[in-house]
Amino acid sequence: MYEYLVERIYRNLPKVFKPVKVNNKQILGEIVYNVLLHIPREIKKKYGLTNYLMLFKYAEIFSDKHFNELKGKDSITVVKFVINNLDKIRKYYNEKVNEDYKENIKILEEIENVLNRKIEINTYTVKDEFLYNLKIKLMELVKYEYVVKNEMKEAFNKVPEFPVRVDKNKIIDMFLKTKDHSLLTVRIVIDKPFRTYCPICKFFVNGSEYLYYKAFPDDYYAYWFANLVKHYRHEHIKYYDLTWRYYCYAEKNKEYMKCKNHDEYKIIVNNRAKRQIIRAIVKDDNLSVTGKINLIKAVFKLQHNDEKTIELANKMIKKLQKT
Numbered sequence: 001m002y003e004y005l006v007e008r009i010y011r012n013l014p015k016v017f018k019p020v021k022v023n024n025k026q027i028l029g030e031i032v033y034n035v036l037l038h039i040p041r042e043i044k045k046k047y048g049l050t051n052y053l054m055l056f057k058y059a060e061i062f063s064d065k066h067f068n069e070l071k072g073k074d075s076i077t078v079v080k081f082v083i084n085n086l087d088k089i090r091k092y093y094n095e096k097v098n099e100d101y102k103e104n105i106k107i108l109e110e111i112e113n114v115l116n117r118k119i120e121i122n123t124y125t126v127k128d129e130f131l132y133n134l135k136i137k138l139m140e141l142v143k144y145e146y147v148v149k150n151e152m153k154e155a156f157n158k159v160p161e162f163p164v165r166v167d168k169n170k171i172i173d174m175f176l177k178t179k180d181h182s183l184l185t186v187r188i189v190i191d192k193p194f195r196t197y198c199p200i201c202k203f204f205v206n207g208s209e210y211l212y213y214k215a216f217p218d219d220y221y222a223y224w225f226a227n228l229v230k231h232y233r234h235e236h237i238k239y240y241d242l243t244w245r246y247y248c249y250a251e252k253n254k255e256y257m258k259c260k261n262h263d264e265y266k267i268i269v270n271n272r273a274k275r276q277i278i279r280a281i282v283k284d285d286n287l288s289v290t291g292k293i294n295l296i297k298a299v300f301k302l303q304h305n306d307e308k309t310i311e312l313a314n315k316m317i318k319k320l321q322k323t
């Protein structure tokens with residue numbers, strides 16, 4: 001049966017399988033998978049093997065059943081064997097589905113009981129497929145609970161979404177293991193974050209280790225403001241970085257050329273940044289009035305404020321205190 005196919009498919013197998021002896025289940029599975037992959041469409045159709053995503057599963061189940069028979073044989077024998085047993089592949093799969101179905105139902109019911117809610121999911125499938133899909137469903141249920149402390153709480157009306165990396169996969173694995181409902185709620189404690197909120201980006205932006213640990217370890221607002229100045233200088237404007245990196249650019253920067261040295265230029269740029277930040281703070285809807293006042297006041301903890309910055313800060317603090 002299908003003798004012409006055997007040769008054709010063997011020719012199409014990846015080089016690593018030509019020739020190779022079957023000495024473990026994994027190799028067998030991979031050969032079977034590649035055979036299934038290369039069967040012509042109309043034959044796939046005839047045997048109900050058209051679902052590409054399932055081919056690997058079919059190959060795995062088939063290999064499980066016939067490993068003992070095919071152990072030690074070479075790949076051409078495996079190709080022949082698979083082609084001659086195409087009618088068994090779906091049969092094995094369906095048997096496995098029937099076998100796993102009851103267990104899937106049991107797992108699902110147990111989880112629905114813990115969660116006290118129904119989960120819409122196909123239970124008529126092999127168990128690992130079911131578990132994979134279940135995991136995706138559960139991932140949608142993971143909730144983040146932000147616990148905000150101290151300065152952070154008073155600084156915001158409502159703390160904007162905080163970028164955190166949480167491995168949902170791990171949480172779900174733990175949940176499936178322990179069936180502990182509370183695991184689906186992840187508590188994230190935000191005390192004094194390294195990243196600081198930028199009222200221009202409306203987002204928490206990268207922090208500075210030096211400013212955080214060395215310059216302002218005990219003054220959150222001063223750290224926050226100083227970090228925003230740094231962030232502004234490097235992220236919101238391009239001309240500062242370009243000026244100190246490239247002389248051809250610096251040459252055309254009249255303001256820079258008037259300065260005695262680079263530090264003097266940095267002070268000018270920083271003061272401009274401070275004023276832009278103060279204006280953005282005043283306008284920001286996420287920050288509370290207390291937060292705005294404290295954050296603007298923090299500018300006085302920073303060095304080298306010029307007249308214009310001091311004047312603007314005082315004016316805005318007064319204005320905010322009246323509201």
Ligand SMILES: [Zn+2]
Nearest residue numbers: 198200201205
């Ligand atoms: Zn920003």
